[in-house]
Amino acid sequence: MTDLTDSTLLRERCFVAGAWIDADDGGRSPVTNPATGATITHVPRCGAEETARAIAAAEAAFPGWRAETAGRRAALLRRWFELILENREDLALLMTLEQGKPLAEARGEIDYAASYVEWFAEEAKRLYGDVIPSPLPDRRIVVVKEPVGVCAAITPWNFPAAMITRKAAPALAAGCTMIVKPAEQTPLSALALAALAERAGIPPGVFSVVTGSARQIGAVLTASTAVRKLTFTGSTEVGRLLIGQCAGTVKRLSMELGGNAPFIVFDDADLDAAVAGALASKYRNAGQTCVCSNRFLVQDGIYDRFAARLSEAVAAMTVGNGLEDGVQQGPLIDAAALAKVEDLVADATRSGATVAVGGRRHALGGTWFEPTVLTGVTASMRVAVEEIFGPVAPLIRFTDEAEAVRLANDSDYGLAAYLFTRDHARVWRVGEALEYGMVGINTGLISTAVAPFGGVKQSGFGREGSRYGIEDYVEIKYLCMGGL
Numbered sequence: 001m002t003d004l005t006d007s008t009l010l011r012e013r014c015f016v017a018g019a020w021i022d023a024d025d026g027g028r029s030p031v032t033n034p035a036t037g038a039t040i041t042h043v044p045r046c047g048a049e050e051t052a053r054a055i056a057a058a059e060a061a062f063p064g065w066r067a068e069t070a071g072r073r074a075a076l077l078r079r080w081f082e083l084i085l086e087n088r089e090d091l092a093l094l095m096t097l098e099q100g101k102p103l104a105e106a107r108g109e110i111d112y113a114a115s116y117v118e119w120f121a122e123e124a125k126r127l128y129g130d131v132i133p134s135p136l137p138d139r140r141i142v143v144v145k146e147p148v149g150v151c152a153a154i155t156p157w158n159f160p161a162a163m164i165t166r167k168a169a170p171a172l173a174a175g176c177t178m179i180v181k182p183a184e185q186t187p188l189s190a191l192a193l194a195a196l197a198e199r200a201g202i203p204p205g206v207f208s209v210v211t212g213s214a215r216q217i218g219a220v221l222t223a224s225t226a227v228r229k230l231t232f233t234g235s236t237e238v239g240r241l242l243i244g245q246c247a248g249t250v251k252r253l254s255m256e257l258g259g260n261a262p263f264i265v266f267d268d269a270d271l272d273a274a275v276a277g278a279l280a281s282k283y284r285n286a287g288q289t290c291v292c293s294n295r296f297l298v299q300d301g302i303y304d305r306f307a308a309r310l311s312e313a314v315a316a317m318t319v320g321n322g323l324e325d326g327v328q329q330g331p332l333i334d335a336a337a338l339a340k341v342e343d344l345v346a347d348a349t350r351s352g353a354t355v356a357v358g359g360r361r362h363a364l365g366g367t368w369f370e371p372t373v374l375t376g377v378t379a380s381m382r383v384a385v386e387e388i389f390g391p392v393a394p395l396i397r398f399t400d401e402a403e404a405v406r407l408a409n410d411s412d413y414g415l416a417a418y419l420f421t422r423d424h425a426r427v428w429r430v431g432e433a434l435e436y437g438m439v440g441i442n443t444g445l446i447s448t449a450v451a452p453f454g455g456v457k458q459s460g461f462g463r464e465g466s467r468y469g470i471e472d473y474v475e476i477k478y479l480c481m482g483g484l
């Protein structure tokens with residue numbers, strides 16, 4: 001880890017109540033580099049007691065933080081944003097080491113993570129209320145927005161920095177305090193962000209990071225009456241469990257869960273743009289993104305040309321350790337992820353799909369899987385139904401627009417969808433018919449801090465980013481002013 005310019009960004013303790021702590025019982029968990037299998041370091045394996053203290057600190061810090069002016073909160077967030085960018089290289093290096101994504105993508109994620117902090121530092125100053133025309137002459141009806149209170153965030157390993165800032169920045173901007181439990185695989189990015197939040201002057205208890213047992217920490221966060229909101233990004237399975245656990249205390253919830261994004265290519269699409277969009281959407285982060293295209297619906301007339309061009313581009317991708325120059329795809333996060341991807345490809349080929357390119361574990365060994373294109377896939381194969389979370393593009397053939405829309409909507413998920421066509425009327429028809437929270441039209445990249453990110457159906461609820469994102473962290477209070 002000597003490669004870090006600022007070695008103090010490698011934190012091996014949790015950040016609770018403004019202090020860097022070990023687990024009460026001294027327990028520690030290893031953090032592993034998925035590219036080498038080597039242990040990078042260890043972090044505390046905290047449980048119920050440490051989590052309870054983080055909640056108490058967040059509760060104690062809340063009155064002071066909400067009482068700060070929006071301008072003051074904005075200034076502190078702005079400083080956090082600047083520090084994230086000033087330490088971009090170190091943060092990206094830590095991310096590649098613990099997560100495996102190529103360094104260029106890790107740098108991109110740090111910029112993306114910082115952009116949420118910048119955006120919500122600005123939005124902090126625009127949390128307007130409302131005055132509603134009164135039906136009675138002696139009354140005034142006023143609406144104010146107040147912070148929800150203490151918030152908890154449980155975040156995944158695929159975007160170890162951005163999934164934290166897009167929750168923490170709107171929460172802090174609105175005047176809430178927050179406790180984050182990062183994924184077991186990627187605590188170092190979270191702890192480095194906490195170190196920079198401390199450096200920015202964000203007061204003790206306002207932002208804490210607790211690493212350790214998901215089950216124990218989650219149980220305390222969800223059962224606590226002091227925690228007023230839980231925001232989660234991760235699998236639908238765990239999301240469902242957490243929704244159930246929060247029922248007892250009737251918490252506010254934001255759930256950003258799994259996806260099964262259709263990528264629809266119509267006969268009249270610009271083939272170059274569709275292939276470029278497919279590469280960007282499918283192979284980003286080795287396919288480990290909830291908005292990655294999961295199934296390609298390709299119309300008869302363009303199917304063979306699209307398959308050939310995509311396969312050619314995919315065959316040319318450079319796979320390797322994300323720290324090496326020019327690498328476009330790193331390893332999968334762990335052995336379980338590799339086994340799942342391998343199983344889905346095997347199931348598809350057994351059911352009649354053909355491997356156009358890739359299809360196997362990579363010769364590098366470890367948890368690398370070859371960038372893959374499958375042709376002859378049908379909508380009922382598991383690879384088209386389940387979230388792949390790997391670098392596999394299954395190509396399904398369709399005949400007309402109605403069939404494309406039917407296939408696209410035939411899913412329990414509803415996060416992102418993509419469509420490629422030159423027909424403007426079809427853009428509107430299909431864009432409106434898709435039961436998804438986000439639709440990319442002639443583009444494979446939709447993520448930006450200024451747009452609302454989120455899904456429908458079993459992909460969850462709530463929106464992150466944009467001017468809507470801060471609304472998830474405020475309560476609306478109605479003041480009825482009588483006696484005038």
Ligand SMILES: NC(=O)C1=CN([C@@H]2O[C@H](COP(=O)(O)OP(=O)(O)OC[C@H]3O[C@@H](n4cnc5c(N)ncnc54)[C@H](OP(=O)(O)O)[C@@H]3O)[C@@H](O)[C@H]2O)C=CC1
Nearest residue numbers: 155156182183184214215218234235238257258290387389
């Ligand atoms: N929507 C998305 O962005 C993501 C989707 N996924 C999907 O989920 C699949 C499995 O990935 P996985 O990492 O297991 O995702 P999980 O949903 O299990 O993990 C996401 C977060 O939830 C935490 N968590 C897990 N179980 C509990 C629990 N009982 N109580 C509280 N917190 C809990 C994890 O902690 P810990 O790491 O300590 O277990 C992690 O911080 C992927 O293959 C993919 O299909 C995964 C990640 C992100």
Ligand SMILES: O=C(O)CCCC(=O)O
Nearest residue numbers: 158159233289290291447
């Ligand atoms: O997989 C996720 O949940 C992270 C989405 C990354 C993005 O914002 O594009």
